[in-house]
Amino acid sequence: MKAFFTTSKIILAITLLSNAVKAQDSLNFSPPLKAPIVYAIEAKDNIVVDGRLSEESWKVAPVISDFFKLQPRQGGAYRYKTFVKIVYDKKNLYFGVFCKDTAGKKGVRVQDYRRDFTPDNDVFMIQLDPQNLKRFCVSFQATPLGTQGDMQVFDDQLQDVNWDALWKVKTTVSDSGYCAEFAIPFKSLRYVKHGNDSVSWNLTFSRIARRDNEQTVFPAIPQTYSPYRMSYGAELKGLQLPPPSTNIRVQPYSLYQYSQSTDADNITTHSSTLKFGGEAKWAVNPHAVLDLTLNTDFAQAEVDQAVNNLTRFNVLFPEKRQFFLEDQGVFAGASIEGLKPFFSRSIGLSNTQFNAKPVPIDAGLRFTDRTKDRTFASLYVHQEGTSEQGAADFGVLRYLKNYGKENNIGVMFTDRVDEADPRKGFNAKNNSTLTVDGLVRPSNTLSIQYLTSVSNNNSPDSLGFASYFKIKYFDNKFFFYYQNEFISQKYNPAMGFIFQNNVIYHQTVEFISLRPKNKKWSWIREAEIGFDVNYYQNASDFKFQQSDLYIYPIYIVLNNGGVVQYAIRPNWQNINFDFSLLGVKLAQRNYSYTVHELTYQSDQSKKFSFLGDFNFGQYYNGSMQSTALGMRYAPSPMIAVSANYTLQKFEDFGLDKVNLRTSLYNAQLRAALNPQVQVSAYYQYNSFGKLGQWNARASWEFAPLSFIYLVYNENNFKDTPVKNQSMIAKISFLKQF
Numbered sequence: 141m142k143a144f145f146t147t148s149k150i151i152l153a154i155t156l157l158s159n160a161v162k163a164q165d166s167l168n169f170s171p172p173l174k175a176p177i178v179y180a181i182e183a184k185d186n187i188v189v190d191g192r193l194s195e196e197s198w199k200v201a202p203v204i205s206d207f208f209k210l211q212p213r214q215g216g217a218y219r220y221k222t223f224v225k226i227v228y229d230k231k232n233l234y235f236g237v238f239c240k241d242t243a244g245k246k247g248v249r250v251q252d253y254r255r256d257f258t259p260d261n262d263v264f265m266i267q268l269d270p271q272n273l274k275r276f277c278v279s280f281q282a283t284p285l286g287t288q289g290d291m292q293v294f295d296d297q298l299q300d301v302n303w304d305a306l307w308k309v310k311t312t313v314s315d316s317g318y319c320a321e322f323a324i325p326f327k328s329l330r331y332v333k334h335g336n337d338s339v340s341w342n343l344t345f346s347r348i349a350r351r352d353n354e355q356t357v358f359p360a361i362p363q364t365y366s367p368y369r370m371s372y373g374a375e376l377k378g379l380q381l382p383p384p385s386t387n388i389r390v391q392p393y394s395l396y397q398y399s400q401s402t403d404a405d406n407i408t409t410h411s412s413t414l415k416f417g418g419e420a421k422w423a424v425n426p427h428a429v430l431d432l433t434l435n436t437d438f439a440q441a442e443v444d445q446a447v448n449n450l451t452r453f454n455v456l457f458p459e460k461r462q463f464f465l466e467d468q469g470v471f472a473g474a475s476i477e478g479l480k481p482f483f484s485r486s487i488g489l490s491n492t493q494f495n496a497k498p499v500p501i502d503a504g505l506r507f508t509d510r511t512k513d514r515t516f517a518s519l520y521v522h523q524e525g526t527s528e529q530g531a532a533d534f535g536v537l538r539y540l541k542n543y544g545k546e547n548n549i550g551v552m553f554t555d556r557v558d559e560a561d562p563r564k565g566f567n568a569k570n571n572s573t574l575t576v577d578g579l580v581r582p583s584n585t586l587s588i589q590y591l592t593s594v595s596n597n598n599s600p601d602s603l604g605f606a607s608y609f610k611i612k613y614f615d616n617k618f619f620f621y622y623q624n625e626f627i628s629q630k631y632n633p634a635m636g637f638i639f640q641n642n643v644i645y646h647q648t649v650e651f652i653s654l655r656p657k658n659k660k661w662s663w664i665r666e667a668e669i670g671f672d673v674n675y676y677q678n679a680s681d682f683k684f685q686q687s688d689l690y691i692y693p694i695y696i697v698l699n700n701g702g703v704v705q706y707a708i709r710p711n712w713q714n715i716n717f718d719f720s721l722l723g724v725k726l727a728q729r730n731y732s733y734t735v736h737e738l739t740y741q742s743d744q745s746k747k748f749s750f751l752g753d754f755n756f757g758q759y760y761n762g763s764m765q766s767t768a769l770g771m772r773y774a775p776s777p778m779i780a781v782s783a784n785y786t787l788q789k790f791e792d793f794g795l796d797k798v799n800l801r802t803s804l805y806n807a808q809l810r811a812a813l814n815p816q817v818q819v820s821a822y823y824q825y826n827s828f829g830k831l832g833q834w835n836a837r838a839s840w841e842f843a844p845l846s847f848i849y850l851v852y853n854e855n856n857f858k859d860t861p862v863k864n865q866s867m868i869a870k871i872s873f874l875k876q877f
Contacts, residue, residue: 167214168362168585168615171371176359178204178343179378180226180233187227189323191286191310193236201225201236204345208360210367211353212665212699213655214616218356220349222264230382233329235322237264239284239347244315249350249745250283250777253812256301257281257289260701260745262350264320267293269342269370270331271427273512275546277342277370278305278329284318285777286311287815293368295546295579298469302462306389306844306876327387327876330426339381342373350745353665353701363616364585371546386877391845392418393872395437399865406861418872419463428509433463436488436501439868440849443835444494446826448788448802450721452686453639457494459484467508470517471538472552472577473591478639479608479625481575481593482554486635487521487534495831495855500524515540515550530566531559534635549578554635570598571634577608585615595632604631606638619670620650628679643685646675651695668695686713700743707737713760722802722828724794726760733758748773762793783807802828816841830858845874 183197203225209218221240228234239262241247250261257263262284267277281289286309292300305328311320331341345358346367361372395415402408417435424430438461449455456477459465464484473480489496504521517538525531533556540550552575560568577591591608605628612621629642651670656662672690677683692707713731720726735757742750751770757763766788774780785805793800806824821836834854839847851868 168364169360170584172359175342176374178202178226178374178376180228180376181378182380183227183229183234187229187232187234187323189234189308189310189321191312191319191321193225193238193319193321197227198225198236201227204358207345207347207356207358209354210346210357210361210363211355213657214363218354219352220347220354220356222345222347222356222358224345224358226376226378228379231327232323232325233379235266235320235324237320237322239264239317239320239349241317241349242315243351244317245313247351248284248313248318250285250287251745251774252777252780252810253285253287253815253818254810255288255304255815256291257283257287258744259348260350261287261348262318263289263346263348265346265348265367266322266324267344267346267367267370267373268324268329269373270329271512272340272342273510274342274371274373275542276510277344277368277373278303279368280305280307280309280322280324282309282311282320282322284311284313284320285815286320287777292467292469294469295548296366296369297579298475299368300466300469302465303467304845306874308844326382330387330423330429331381332426339377339379341376341379342370343376344368344370344373350701353699362584364614387423388877389421389874390418390877391420391872391874392416393437393870395439395868395870397439397866397868399867400863401865402861402863404860404862427511428507431463431466431504431506431508433501433504436463436504437870438462438488438498439851439870440837440839440847443822443824443833443853445806446494446804446824446831446833448722448786448804448826448828450788452719453478454637455493456637456639457485457492461488463504463506464488467506467517470508470510470515470540471536472550472575473593473608473636475589476591476608476625478637478645479591479593479606479627480637481552481573481591481595481606481633482536482635483633483637485637486556488523490526490528492637495833499526499529513542515542525559525561525564525566527564529558530561530564533557533559536635544581546581547579549576551576554633556634571632572596572598573633573636585613587612593631593633595630595634597632597634602630602632604628606631606633617653618651619653620648622646622648626679642679644677644679644682646673648673651692663699664696665699665701666697668697669693670695684712684714686711688712698743701745702743703739703741705737705739707739709735709737711735715760721760721794722790722800724790724798724800725796727795731760733760735759735764744772747775759790759793762797763791764793765789778812780810781808782810802826804828825858830860832856832858843873847872 179202181201185195203223205223207222223238225236263281265281267279269277275295277293279291290305292303307324307328309322344367348355357367359374361369397413399411420432422430441460444457471482485492488499488501502522506519509516519536521534523532535555538552540548542548555572558569573593573595575593580588589610593606595604607626610623625645627638627643649672651668654667656664675687676685688711690709694706696704711733715726715728735755738754740752749772753768755766768786770784772782788802790800804826808822810820812818817840819838823834825832836852838850841847849870854865856863
């Protein structure tokens, strides 16, 4: 208890300090009453997309150059000037960009040639809201080397980075900076055309000059938000749009797979498969899209990264399959980590956990209709049966109503039907959920999110209940949120994910952010002081389960993007059930212990970067040390090597006072000739399960979003003959009509 009262004093001091900071000028200005206006001109000559901006139309187009500094400190003078021009013709919308940098080619920071790259690169970004929703945008991004990235963003909150559009960009790098020429087909954008009048679109621009971690935006947006906050956008005028045309994309594929498996008795079996299938996308109108998938295949998806679970909770492994990733933010609970009434990993996989076996999908259909006032979405997938489970039908219906400036309320229904198969002994089962959720933003800095869900296994006594509530306040200097999750014992979303049954989870997070202005501290971009409080109790009788504090008196973001942190984590655990960690059984009693954490992360944009995380202290009835090390070496964007190693040591741990040591490591090699031809090889090994995994992949984008893949996968268990191997060759071709 003494530790608890000491911690309470620390929290009180931090809270008082944070309230003092909160009272200061937050610099969180509101969107302007009248948005800035920019103009596009019609091209008078043929635009050749070569990254040079040499055509006459570029010379006469108006220049946009009054950017606003977002990072590292809001407002004032900035180092890296940017100039943008906008031109269009009957087919494309063009953006000509010059990003000034006196370091020229030597100043370029680009990690590799991967599409949908990380922020640790030099990037120029264009955000378009062609329907003037003010709550949604599509973003087109490019590095100085012409690597492409694109995404959809909803309410500056949910990012769909796996949305891919057909467009192109070419870049050139000179001694004075780099030039980028974007060509975005009107076919790849969804908009409404009103007669022959000139229209107005909503847009923002942003540039990251990674060497100095400087980010600028147009028009001005507060540092608290991102360039995807479209309520601050400018008006794009001057466009004479072509009528929205038929927009159909088809992407058939052909795949050959050879597999070889060796069991514990050292018996090897072989199999080969030839598959055909594909996907189609039809933009029914400017706001509605229909997606179809047949004989769905995810051979090129990346493997799950192994972890050792040291908690009583289920681990959430992310979705990595393209068809399910697109538009996933539309569905209720998408942004909630521990409570998802719908989670797409429940489809086409035997379970949602690590290394789940694929289950064949016959067909799937998704329909999304989004306007300024509402969103309607539906999904249907039929999954084949296997020797372990019967065939299943999955259905989701979603309706979301927007109201006010940035508020919404929605309802979602899911239904899973497992079909009967008497020959295999499978009985019919049915599971459904009904969810109501919403978002309220009383102001730019305050938001409230809520969700209520019930589940039913097709019998009156199987009703389960879950809820979520979160209130968040944030500005440039202060951040606070409180969230609550309630999951009853019987709540069972067979199409979703929950971190635990019979639990009420409370979490409070609060920190202050300081950005020193004194030149003596210019190497510090931001310093944070804060804490998290986590408290869990039974939903059935409200009895205590566990709690922990995460206090970080030192959290410093360096001006180069590096991070230095020290944190202390007091823990209180009530183990009143049979419980084992890493195969070690724990006695049923109350535990209290404290863990310390030291973290250092170097500048991740440099050719060599490093990450180190060290945890030490008590652990239940024993002690623990955990060391995580990571490095990345990328002498050029054409090649990169990365490796990670985690060592966990436990002493006098568990009922039998055992000493335990586990290690988990992985390594990856990436190589590329250019953004179209890339090779990667990934290996990971977990000493606890003695499981090793290989995943190697070569890809050639021979036409826009059309690929040839060669994939090798292997799972093997040390000291046993058990090994599963597969070789896959796949070709997919995308055609847009």
